[in-house]
Amino acid sequence: MLLSIVITAFNSENTIIPCVESICRIKEPKVQIIVVNDGSTDNTESRIFDVIHLDERLEYYKIENNGVSYARNYGIGKSIGKYITFVDSDDYINNIMFDYIIDKVLINNYEFITCDYLDLGNNTIVSKKTLKSGENKIIHAAIELLEGESNHVWANIYDRQVLIENNIVFDTAMSMGEDGAFNTNYILCCNKCFYIRDPIYFYNSKNNKSAMHKHPIKYLNDYILLFDSYKKLVNEFQGISISVKKKQYYLSEFFKCLLSSKGFEIYGISGNRIVESWFYKQIMEQKYKSIKCMVKKSYIKWAIKHLPHNVG
Numbered sequence: 001m002l003l004s005i006v007i008t009a010f011n012s013e014n015t016i017i018p019c020v021e022s023i024c025r026i027k028e029p030k031v032q033i034i035v036v037n038d039g040s041t042d043n044t045e046s047r048i049f050d051v052i053h054l055d056e057r058l059e060y061y062k063i064e065n066n067g068v069s070y071a072r073n074y075g076i077g078k079s080i081g082k083y084i085t086f087v088d089s090d091d092y093i094n095n096i097m098f099d100y101i102i103d104k105v106l107i108n109n110y111e112f113i114t115c116d117y118l119d120l121g122n123n124t125i126v127s128k129k130t131l132k133s134g135e136n137k138i139i140h141a142a143i144e145l146l147e148g149e150s151n152h153v154w155a156n157i158y159d160r161q162v163l164i165e166n167n168i169v170f171d172t173a174m175s176m177g178e179d180g181a182f183n184t185n186y187i188l189c190c191n192k193c194f195y196i197r198d199p200i201y202f203y204n205s206k207n208n209k210s211a212m213h214k215h216p217i218k219y220l221n222d223y224i225l226l227f228d229s230y231k232k233l234v235n236e237f238q239g240i241s242i243s244v245k246k247k248q249y250y251l252s253e254f255f256k257c258l259l260s261s262k263g264f265e266i267y268g269i270s271g272n273r274i275v276e277s278w279f280y281k282q283i284m285e286q287k288y289k290s291i292k293c294m295v296k297k298s299y300i301k302w303a304i305k306h307l308p309h310n311v312g
Contacts, residue, residue, distance in 0.1 A: 002030040002082055003102060004160065006075030008068050009035060009089035013043040015207065017051060022092035022202075024055045028102045033058045034075045039065025044089075069170035069178050072153075076163060082106070083113075084160045086153045090207040097200040101157065105194055112141060112186065112193035113157040121205030131195040139240065141193045142233045147243040151180035155201040162189050176219045177226035184229040188236055220257040223250060227291060254291060255279060 005023055009016050016035075023033055035058065037045055045062060052058050063074055072086055083106055087093060097115070105113060116127045130144045145151060162168070166189045170178050227250070230242055258279070283291050 001032050001080045002028065002106060003157070004032040004034060004075075004079035004081030004084045005087060006072060006079065006084065007033070007035045007087045007089055008038055008071040008075065009040060009044050009048075010038040010065065010068070010071075011040045011042045011044060012089035013040075013047050015090040015204070016044055016047050019087065019089050019092045020048070020051055020058070022095055023087065024051075024058070025095035026098050026102070027095075028099060029057070030081075031057055031102075032079065032081050034078050035060045036071045036075045036078075037062040038068065038071040039063060067172060067175070069172045069174065073169045073172070076160075076169065079160055081160060083157050084163070085157045087201075088154060090204045091154065092202050092204075094198075094200045094202065097196070097198055101196065101200065105196070106157075108194070110135070110192060110194040111159045111162055111190040112138070113196070114141065114144075114193060115155050115196040115200040116198055117155040117201040117203050118199040119203050119205050121203075125199050126203075127197060128195055131193075133195055133197045136193050136195055138187060138190045138192055139237045141190070142187050142237050143240050145180065145183055145187065146230060146233060146240060147246065151177075151183055152203075153179045153182055154203070155199075156183070158186060159190075162186065165189075171225065174222045174225055176222040178222075180226055181229040184233055188232060217257065217260050220254070220260075223254045223257065224288065224291065226250075251291070258282060 007016075007019060007023070012019075020033070020035065033055065035048055035052075037048065037060070039062070048060055052060050059078065061074065061078065063071065068088075075086075076084065101113065101115075114128065114131070116125055118125050128144050129148050131140055163186070166185070168182065168185045168189065170182050174181065234241055282288065
């Protein structure tokens, strides 16, 4: 089997059919299509049963609801392809580009293949900022992860053997940032990557329920774990660092979670030196050591400035 495609679905009755149908249009017969139903409570299963018989490459598994990371790990366990990729059930793929990748790219044994995607929410193609078309040294993929704006696993293709030999899985303890941590652990085990400057994936941002847009208390530790993983890249590849823009963004998100964890409701605190001092002191605590790499007074001011009116 050449390629395993893992689709994870939870309450996706309105989107699962176009997602599966787009993948079934891939012509290559040596493709394994794994659909993992993560304990859906709507009509997702009946929708899948409507199409499961249409393509012998389709495999269906229903599990108890344990979150997308667990479902993806389950799919990895069922996969048998030389390569593996992941698709969310409210998105769909460019089957023509997948056929091209299967015919022309996978034969060259690249460990990591990454491509552009089309954001359906604003009809914009999102391209990599630091990679050149074609073959790249893996350090450039590391730089892209630290400087780019998206750390997703979809629109990427992974060597399954690298995953298995290095026990790389999704961290089920994380509710946010698990894709970035997964990519970090994977890149650390690779030597080269291949970038295709064409969209192979259609991302439905209108349906996005990502934790990145929320700030509950439970995400506080996820930011620490995420930056622990980013620091691995910084330590492994000399001369690279997390971009200022990304530091500012994540510092702001971390601050929102930190305020939420303390039960604060903050209004109009932009420029408040007392709050700046409190935030700085919190990050200097040993338990937040992963975040210290981001700390500059200017970043803290930026983080406070970009708080919503209420956090609580």
